[in-house]
Amino acid sequence: MGAANPVFPKFPNDPRKDEARAPAERRRRLAAFLRDEGIAFALVTRPLHIAYLTGMFLEPHERFVGLLLFPEGESLLVVPAVEDVAGDLPVLRYRDGEDPYRAVGAHVRKVLARGDLPGGTGKEIRIGVEEEHLTLARAARLAAGLAREGLSPHRLCSVDGALREMRAVKGPEELAALARAARDTDALLAAWIRELRPGMSEREAVRILERLRDEAGFGPFAFDPIVLTGERTALPHGVPGDAPLRPWSLLLVDVGVTCCGYAGDLTRTYVLVGAGPAPREERQTWERLYRAVEEAQTAALAAVAVGRPYAEVDRAARGVLERYGLAEYFVHRTGHGLGLEIHEAPQVAPDSQERATSGHVFTVEPGVYIPGVGGVRIEDVVALAEAGVEVLTRSPKAWDSVLLSLPPSMA
Structure with a gap:
């Protein structure tokens, strides 16, 4: 069972000291990319990228973990209930046996219901994902979770390039x-x-x-x-x-x-x-x-x-x-x-x-x-x-x- 650990552990020789603003600034930059590209939201699932954007490293093994990010900057961390997560970000925990993809769909529906739906023409929803990390099986489960909440059709868009440039x-x-x-x-x-x-x-x-x-x-x-x-x-x-x-x-x-x-x-x-x-x-x-x-x-x-x-x-x-x-x-x-x-x-x-x-x-x-x-x-x-x-x-x-x-x- 993997517990959450800071990706920047406070070693005695830590040159960062208490630099806590960097992850928030990175999320703001990715949110700006979503706005510019007309993407309704991003679902970041690679643990390394979650760490980069939150300051917390999660090792979920076979379980799902994801960071939801919206163009206006709202974020939500979706984690298994077994994880010990501390920080300022809102957290949605799910238990074994519950469907985290449906929980993602339900939260997205609530956020999108508060304003105009960006991301495409008609009812198509553009979703930012890491194409180099999201498997076909997980993409299918995400699609099913969104469909149960009436969020379809949708189109997956890559955020890999944006993250790569930010990290460089x-x-x-x-x-x-x-x-x-x-x-x-x-x-x-x-x-x-x-x-x-x-x-x-x-x-x-x-x-x-x-x-x-x-x-x-x-x-x-x-x-x-x-x-x-x-x-x-x-x-x-x-x-x-x-x-x-x-x-x-x-x-x-x-x-x-x-x-x-x-x-x-x-x-x-x-x-x-x-x-x-x-x-x-x-x-x-x-x-x-x-x-x-x-x-x-x-x-x-x-x-x-x-x-x-x-x-x-x-x-x-x-x-x-x-x-x-x-x-x-x-x-x-x-x-x-x-x-x-x-x-x-x-x-x-x-x-x-x-x-x-x-x-x-x-x-x-x-x-x-x-x-x-x-x-x-x-x-x-x-x-x-x-x-x-x-x-x-x-x-x-x-x-x-x-x-x-x-x-x-x-x-």
């Missing part, structure tokens, strides 16, 4: 949380490096990340950490296994902790230095790959400016790797938006149609992955403002700083 532009409280998540991730990585020992496995290295995160009191991981070594670094999203950390090999780590629900994301690639002489050919190859990726990231960061298409930012990184003859080994986009989800708008990709906008927060993470050799990725989180770009992650990444001499194993 971060407010001050979101920027503060993302900046803190970046700093905490930097601190975790620095502590982790000091605990690495030759011979430990990738899985053991992940367990050290977990322990250090718990000891520091940082937020949950934004995703399962990736630690890969040797030729396995050529797997962009490889799963940590039993491969040991060995001198004169590559080590890739991709990790991020959250703050107040907002994600951090950081990748660094290291060369584990041994006591003996370096294998000359391998070291030259690693340095060439690393400097190419470092230059590609620098070019992408320099290309970021308000109003510029993200496709151009991607081309800046890709162009550097083409000059090095490595473009075929760059198999993913240059970056992705970051927020309540680890991957969200905007997309820094070859086919992106989006333009850089003040308030966007995203990663810049070019990489090359050569089977049988290894891979290099350098990833940082950046925030965009009218004044320029701020890199939120600060972990060292110059070539000399990624040559790690591990202390001897304590075994």
Whole structure:
């Protein structure tokens, strides 16, 4: 049974303090979209979006939960009676065995009866839903619940685009949380490096990340950490296994902790230095790959400016790797938006149609992955403002700083 929890828990390091106005302002913006589009009401059912619009995260499992929002700003949260919901929003609770969709229909009928019916011609009602979340089965139950209250015919309209655009532009409280998540991730990585020992496995290295995160009191991981070594670094999203950390090999780590629900994301690639002489050919190859990726990231960061298409930012990184003859080994986009989800708008990709906008927060993470050799990725989180770009992650990444001499194993 899932109880309601604030999506912005009050961690000791919560940069938001008591910022309670943001969800209400987001609801006002979505209501304005409904008015502009002639939509009678929206029914938001994705828990993440409900959290974004209310400040409360609900995990209903198989039960229905929804946020009703009307063009004039009236809202109603529909939840199972088992949920413990606190807040200023009106709440409609239903018991197991009762039909929440009919309850939604009854409330909508009452609201619409108070004024003119927006949303279409004749008696057609336009309803805003998340087409990427609402299943066919639930859409049918919603239609039946509305029909029982005489609210038909109707037409479903998507609000996904509006929500996506709203979430892409971060407010001050979101920027503060993302900046803190970046700093905490930097601190975790620095502590982790000091605990690495030759011979430990990738899985053991992940367990050290977990322990250090718990000891520091940082937020949950934004995703399962990736630690890969040797030729396995050529797997962009490889799963940590039993491969040991060995001198004169590559080590890739991709990790991020959250703050107040907002994600951090950081990748660094290291060369584990041994006591003996370096294998000359391998070291030259690693340095060439690393400097190419470092230059590609620098070019992408320099290309970021308000109003510029993200496709151009991607081309800046890709162009550097083409000059090095490595473009075929760059198999993913240059970056992705970051927020309540680890991957969200905007997309820094070859086919992106989006333009850089003040308030966007995203990663810049070019990489090359050569089977049988290894891979290099350098990833940082950046925030965009009218004044320029701020890199939120600060972990060292110059070539000399990624040559790690591990202390001897304590075994």
